[in-house]
Amino acid sequence: MRRAIVVTAILAMFGAVALGALIGPDLWAGYQFMKVVDQQTTAYEANGGAWPQLQDTCALCHGQNGQAANAHYPSLAGLSASYIENQLHAFAEGRRPNPQMQPLAKSLSDEQIRMLAAYYERQSPAANDPLSANASLDPLGQTVVETRGCATCHGGQFQGSPMAPRLAGQGEYYLVDQLQAFKASVRQDPTQAMNGIASTLSEAEIQAAASYLASLTPADSPAQ
């Protein structure tokens, strides 16, 4: 990138207008490129502070701004700060097992955990890409979540409530993993309500419920 530095410096000095024609397509492309990078940087800093942010690490797996494009990883965008804090402490204290998150959470200070939780609570969740979401027409999923009272705790439209996290638009395979983990008591929630509920679900019901919940559009979504 050293050359790009030179390019931008030159363009900044001369002013950009019509420079593309004057000094060749490469320099013009370099200028355009740096313009977009600057816009990205401004948005990045406005959202989370100066470079580099701790969230850069999380973004690799949890997506840019906490919105994962991969259904195996949970989206963090729009989860409540208290839920995120609880989960990070649960990982750190070994109450929630995961070989990647446990050591990572142990390395975070309480202050960092609070900062990260507040940051992700602020991010707007988006709907899953319909091509990625396995938007199944199987009515079983909807039936399961409606008849088992999931919304009582997880909120109307499964948008989350002070009691339990948002499920709408969460990653499908992640949801399956969690329901199986609750069912097998590998993951336990403080009151073990989820363990009780998951233990009543069959494998087919777990798959269907996850697929249905993943296909829902989160309320806070800019796409709405």
Add this chain to the structure above:
Amino acid sequence: MKTEKDKQPLRARRRLLLQALGGGALVGGLALTGSANAKAALSGSTRPRQADSDVLDVAIIGAGLSGLTSARDLQRAGCESFVVLEARERVGGRTYNHELGNGVVSEAGGQWIGPGQTAIADLARQLEVGTFDQYYQGKTVYLAGDARYAEASASGGASVSHDIARKLNEMARSVPGEAPWTAPNAAELDNITLGEWLNQQGVTTEDKIGLNMSTTLTFGAPPASLSLLHYLSIINTSDCSLEQLEGIKDGAQETRFVGGSQILCTKMAEHLGGKLKLSCPVREIVGWDQDVVELHTDQGIIRARQIIAALNPALCNQIRFTPALPSGRAGLQDRWPAHAPMRKTVHVYARPFWRDQGMNGQVVQTQGPIIWSYDNSPPDGSVGIISAFIKPGQLSHNPAEAERVLSDLYARALGEEARHPTQFHDHDWGKVDPWSLTCIHPIPPGFWTQWGEFLRPAAGRLIWSGTETADIWPGAMDGAVRSGHRAAFQALQALTENRRTTG
């Protein structure tokens, strides 16, 4: 390797082994002090022991480069009383070839070696595995949003401002790669992230793009979560040159193996026969503080006098230890960072068409799924391959969708021909199975100074190995080979010593 030795009875061979070892230990000044002692050690080994006919001298856990190097060394020293236990149904660990047909491969895991990585280069020569240069000539394409910018870079890989690199290289001199926690100012350097330090220096927007990319690739995390001490220790191990660490030309990404890196492992495994047990994860290690240790595996219990754990500390942490490990080692394993993202994709094309247009196949995206793509075509360029490091959470798990998203980006970066690959492969190491967890160790601040000293010291009969324990190039394939040599020697040494004391 059929030699006279192979035909000799086991007991006589064990004698040979101990003779060879006695010599080594004498030279090293470690143990045997005279021929009388050496004889005592030997007679100890030939005396019948009760009920231990099923007890092996060594059990190696893990058939990656490290474990297989140890196995090879044991055999070459004449030791046949060992076994290699591998969780997966294949060897290679973090080296793994996608087979693309017609003998063409693309590596899903480790693939490059470079200057100073002599242990693995020697191994490749001995195994008659050829090498060739990574293709890098031409322009790298940078994508930001809809903007595209192409530029050639001198060394072919990531580059950082000269001033910052010079400062880092200078600081790295006093941070020993094999034990960063012993650096004179270790506490101070371990108290700060690389990101904080960089901000103190002032970095340009362009540097930030390069640093985000290169530290994620080489260290497993972006600058905000890496300890400065750790960063410097890895530069130290790269001959105090960030340029050598990150570069292609004259750098650690310079050279590839003909047939892919995994071939080193498959070749080493060929000599093991029944001593290699695949699909045999070790679940529990009992009595590591006793003379004979029990390994509980999915295929039953294995008993051995010395154990070589040729796997990273996070993987060790998935094994149950009875009794519990000493608190230092247990603490290290429990906190060993395992969150380095490692997902690599492969696009196969009829030809490396980008080369004709003066491009090297490298694409860097400031925001989006691609961390870095590169030309991974075979030596003869008979087909074109673009492989990419991907942010696992930023690209769909769905293969058709992932292929399309990347093809669109490549089409913008490299030309329309990129839109229709003939094959697509995707490997997210973090999700395919639990036997790697992480590609490299992104060490956070405060870790080395608190836990580093517990990385290598053996616990009872447990010898810790794997690339993470290497004294040079830890984390790299070269480090894996080095750790394998060291661990085999350590095991043989311990066997000799134990026989001396019990004989």
